[in-house]
Amino acid sequence: MVNFAIVGMGHIAKKHIEAIQHADGAKLVAVCDTNAQRLEEYEGICSLYTDLEKMLDEQTDIDVVNICVPSGLHMRLAKIVAEKGKHIILEKPMALTVSDSEEINKIAAENGVKLSVVHPNRFRPAIRVLRDLMDRNLFGKLSHANATVRWNRNQAYYDQADWRGTKEFDGGVLMNQAIHNLDLLLWFMGPVKSVQAMASTRFRDIETEDVAVGVVEFESGALGVIEAATTIYPENLEESLAIFGETGTVKISGRNANFIETLNVLDISEEEKNKLIEEVKVDPFGKPGHQWIIEDMIQAVQTNTEPIVSGQEGLAPVKLIEAFLESAETGKKVFIKQLSAV
Structure with a gap:
């Protein structure tokens, strides 16, 4: 079983939750958002946090973090997640600039974590x-x-x-x-x-x-x-x-x-x-694209291979x-x- 957490509980997070729930070998263990009201509907489903670093420190069973925050925050949050040794699924676009996208790739490589960018189409x-x-x-x-x-x-x-x-x-x-x-x-x-x-x-x-x-x-x-x-x-x-x-x-x-x-x-x-x-x-x-992304990350973690839509793939359209x-x-x-x- 690969354990997932989500940070950023806006509209797109619901697609990630549904994908995790339908993917074989996936389990949602925690969600995080600075707006506590957004977390209320997940009470009793998984652990709830309003602070990302606290979630990563306390919820030690997390394997993968899905980052679903506004695009301009991707680099800062990816750095926090990677430095805690957690794999990353990053919503599109990878970042709003080439320099931030390249930095995310560098940070992931330096910390030995897998990085997948959400291009489900x-x-x-x-x-x-x-x-x-x-x-x-x-x-x-x-x-x-x-x-x-x-x-x-x-x-x-x-x-x-x-x-x-x-x-x-x-x-x-x-x-x-x-x-x-x-x-x-x-x-x-x-x-x-x-x-x-x-x-x-x-x-x-x-x-x-x-x-x-x-x-x-x-x-x-x-x-x-x-x-x-x-x-x-x-x-x-x-x-x-x-x-x-x-x-x-x-x-x-x-x-x-x-x-x-x-x-x-x-x-x-x-x-x-x-x-x-x-x-x-x-x-x-067909099968929802987000579910493909989740299942691909599970395979990458379990077989120590690269995700199909890697960080380098995510960099190209940026x-x-x-x-x-x-x-x-x-x-x-x-x-x-x-x-x-x-």
Whole structure:
């Protein structure tokens, strides 16, 4: 049995609790939040704490801590957890800056703890189908890709908490909403060489961007187009990922990128293609992504292996977004490796 604790009992923590409860070999032993009222509903379920360090000192049976606090606090709390020798599951984004993300990786390595970043969309059925096809190299040389997030987050969403939409604690549409889509883009297309982008705050009363568009060049030479917005009226419209290769075309779409809209691959028969599309339609969400993350960490702890979505994997979209925002601010192309405009 691997024992889990959670720090930060906001909305996303409920997904972690449900995942722990449904994962074989997992047990929730403690939760922590500075707001004691948030802990009341967990009375009798597990130990309750309002101080993270006290929880780590007193609850010695904790193996893994799931960090679910506002993004700007990730580095500080990850340091506390790692120095106590506990493994870490870190909600997305890994951090709001490349420097903080790299520091988290460094701290985890120095203390010999495993680090997993929550990018659960990798485990959706449509994405798993695409991963298999890509691993079989059925698309040939890739020409370009398109990553799109057209969602709605109204002012009431940002007004729920004073940290939402801030540069210090939350980030904008790229860090907070589109990062899962960007993680998938990088997972399939590989590292980005350069970014040319624009971003704006059009509708919401926030510090960060609510719409962003840009083009990227991958190290492979392939190109990409990124569009992300929380300004879509009156509700979420779509999230999609399209990839185009010499011998294959695919578009995964729907409101949450969980259906195969288009699939044409040279070496796949119509029968196999239609079977894959229909199987995804029957169960477009599959086993919850957070449960995959929990079970993967259990396996990593028990077999002393790296989690699938490691700290280095979590760093990649943060690098892309930091370069994206630098390009938007300077109006110039930014190269990922040195993160400097030219």
